[in-house]
Amino acid sequence: DAGITQSPRHKVTETGTPVTLRCHQTENHRYMYWYRQDPGHGLRLIHYSYGVKDTDKGEVSDGYSVSRSKTEDFLLTLESATSSQTSVYFCAIRPMNTGELFFGEGSRLTVL
């Protein structure tokens, strides 16, 4: 197993509430990513991180922020959740020497 866990795995919330998803890794990899997966859209990159306090936006970053204060944790925050953010969110890590992505098991978020 890749040593990557996401929490919570399932969450139901109401429009306008803040939500934070956590990605935790035990592999000490620098690169971490947040993707969202929606039917008909595949996997779309939200934000990524090169290392502690070093993050950048992906193609669908509007409405999301991230933080990485420790190598092992990458947090995704929805400041004010909207129904369009109902999705399955996947965190991934990437070893520098091999290049492939290792995904967490996903967090299913429903915004009512």
Added chain:
Amino acid sequence: GQQVMQIPQYQHVQEGEDFTTYCNSSTTLSNIQWYKQRPGGHPVFLIQLVKSGEVKKQKRLTFQFGEAKKNSSLHITATQTTDVGTYFCCGGGGADGLTFGKGTHLIIQP
């Protein structure tokens, strides 16, 4: 930005038939990766191709990278029920993540 198109979106096959999914990029890729996602699961890395014209095999799966490094294919010979899932290609290479195709859903009828 870079776009990766994948076809078909859905493919129904009888068990034992072959299956192919195709991936095309709007730009030249440094490499291409393939992932498989079982229903309800998370994407799992299958393989990475780097060289122009490269062909790699994993048992019944054959992966090809085009000569111009702008297209790729995944071919499964004699599909089995364990092959069910969604297959994604993914192009790119830099630290800014990888651009995924929308995936091909493989549905197998026994």
